[in-house]
Amino acid sequence: MDHSASIVGTGERTWPARCGAVVVAGGESASILHADLDSFYAAVEQRDRPELRGKPVIVGGGIVLAASYEAKRRGVYTPMPEHRARRLCPDVVVVPPRFEAYTEASHRVFEIFHETTPVVEGMSIDEAFLDVRGLLRTAGSPFDIAARLRSRVAGEVGLPITVGVARTKFLAKVASGVAKPDGLLVVDPARETEFLHPLPVGKLWGVGPITERKLHERGLVTVADVAAVTEEHLVAMVGRAAGRHLHGLAHHRDPRRVDTGRRRGSIGSQQAMGRGPKSFETLEALLLGIVDRVTRRMRNADRVGRTVTVRLRFDDFQRATRARSLPHPTAATEPIAAVALGVFRDHRDLIERRGLTLVGLSVGNLRSGSEGVEQLVLPFGRKDTSGLDSTLDDLRRRFGQSVVTRASLVHQRSGFEVPKLPD
């Protein structure tokens, strides 16, 4: 399909199939939008390369990161290995990812979101919730607002986007899932049960393969089946939080508001490797590269963190994580590298015996960079560090010896290479 030319309206409908009555008397209106770009990476490729339009396209490198709807119709999905996708669909066009292009497209779409309403909660690069409650008087019905949003994204960014509209986040998300691709679906608050109960349990947010299997084993196949079970039973099946959550969703209770103030709690990076022998030194170097990448991103985001988690995956796909907490938050390469390497060396035997296929690192317990870090402009140039010692002494007197380190100070402030100084 020619996405850049696709006309809004092809998939627009309400549930039930009519436009009005999105507000029930005395009830809440359906004013939460879930907007979700369709096959995002693949759609950007089809937008930028017209010869790919109408063809099965996958974006991938080894595995399928995104598949166009033409490929999805032939059974391709993420994260399927690329060679399997080629077997299913021999005429598939495989495109290497261009993350900068996707980031740029995402920014432009999010600008449109923010011009639609100030209450936007981004969920990922291609997905957000929008609360349009405050807009209904001036901007028309949620259906109109959503239709306009879709039309703007198609016209100004050239991408298809599906919007689900409902009274709660969960229902809006289910609605967008049902309406995909390139659709618009409004769920009438008066008819939520009719909409929700026939759906399979796997559609419930938070039900993955494991939970789905547990529910199926007990004969619960549809949302209606789940709704017929007591909360206590659900808690016994799948645990306290998940059980309560499921019970709430099945009865379309979802009090979560669209939250504009969410910040990431951790920043990490990982790298998968094939099976086969690698020297421990090679792996250490890889880990240090990951530390560098992660701490750089932390400094760019002006965040500091305390908990360093090293993630390992072995030849047999068993996984292990090991975490250590630093006494004080930092975004400096040196202390985080020291902790990560320490963890790594403590498990050298394990790593060499079982073989690694993935190494990862994430830093959690994040705060904003100004918390716990003194903000200073150092009064010397790149090479001249003569003022450093007295500045450090000063800071240590004020914040304690352990709080202030040269590495964190220098890295935090400027990002240039730390001159090697005695401790």
Place this chain on the structure above:
DNA sequence: TCTGGGGTCCTAGGACCC
């Protein structure tokens, strides 16, 4: 049919403190 890379939240046991 062998599984990428970025995250979130929950559970559960142990240490430690009051």
Place this chain on the structure above:
DNA sequence: TCTGGGGTCCTAGGACCC
């Protein structure tokens, strides 16, 4: 000398989402 209950933090692992 033995003991309760509550709270917080840390760590490991599991499930889930896009």
